[in-house]
Amino acid sequence: MMAHMPLRAIRAVLFDKDGTLVDFDRTWFGISWELARRSAGGDEAKARALLEAGGYDWAARRFRANSVIAAGTIEDVVDLWHPGASPAARAAIIREYDDYSIAEGARAAVAVEGLREALEALREQGYLLGIATNDSEAGARATAEALGLTALFHTFIGYDTVLRPKPHPDPIHHFAKATGLEAWNIAMVGDNPHDMETAHAADAGYAIGVLSGNSPREVLEPLADAVLPSVADLPVFLASSDKRPVIEKAPS
Template identity: 45%
Template sequence: MTFKLGHEIKAILFDKDGTLVDFDRTWAATNRKGALIAADGDAALADVLLEACGMDPVTGKTRADSMFAAANASEIAAHMVAHGSPFEAEDLMARLDKTFVEGAESPWPICDLKALMHSLAGAGMALGIASSDGEASIRRTVEVLELSSEIGFIAGYDSGHGPKPQAGMVLAFAAHLGLEPSQVAMVGDNGHDMEMAHAAAAGAAIGVLSGTGTRQTLEPLADILIGSVADLPALIAAR
């Protein structure tokens, strides 16, 4: 598969939430729970914290590039403390991380991910996941979705490669495979994913419209826009 500047793509690094799993179906209830924990049981403050982090308390929809959509537990905790949570940021981060691991028990896949990964692997692609979620939560999601044999690399915000949108996760994936970053395509649903791809000089930044990002937020940053990861096999075949 060849993308910009003639780079031959040999590996695909996926974002998780909004890319492989439906963001709102997977995380709305967990984010409500996290906000109530952060509010120490105060329902009114929990709604304030939800709004501050990008989720509509009524509809459960999350805004593009908001804290819930793109940030990690450390950043979300600090933001919640700044907006009224009575906890210390480090304490709240630990509580949120635990809550997010629990939330990983009920992912809603975007499509038949097992079939998708088999198709991509059959096309010669090495596969990995890079998420702003914690590594333990990502690994649990992969186990629940029965993708452990297909996903050969996992990186979370706490895996030691730095957070999005820094280049570290892409660079670590490439190094893990013995590839150049230009041989990696990054697939994600928000601006942080596209910015990380560009920061690492990845071979392609592929935006998907299945998550919190919109055509308006992604088009200026993505090399290619597709509806969802289900469209990847056709994209590869066309290239």
């Protein structure tokens, strides 16, 4: 897929969080396992089944691309694991799981290699930066704070910030309004098809996939304007004199 805007039109970068800024599996396996155990009432076999249904591949020891846990919201996970819950019970479980995820997501966050340097370089290049996650807004802020990155971001967007989370266009529209830019001035960067779909739904200027998360190149390539090994490669890509979209291979 070819980008419909030249890179020189990009003024801001909106990042997915998990799998893009932080190592998804290292950060979220323990959290997801604990929530599965709670949902299963301590029954380990049932918890394993719930985690698998949510997208964890026990053989590969990683979450599957675009699975409920990898790309969905806490609400999606609760609906999957507690399909018969009453509205009141559902709301209580969502609050409990959100609170746990905010605290533990920040505590367990493992930044992708070269993250701080990449974000600082992008800021020096003049880009406004934001996070759009299907985690909560509080979770995004807590993780950025834990990693010492809060000051580098202009806007934080969670599934609870907008009416419709990714893959809908609302997060990019929210970021555009917050920055005073147009959607076509924004590059969306993420590791899941949901991120690329959000970019296209919003008519963003660029959709950039990264291979640091759950999705392999063959999943992202048909949806992305460019695929890079990680966000560490983004400053050079955006600053390059060759403005044509490129597809990079994952590091061996």
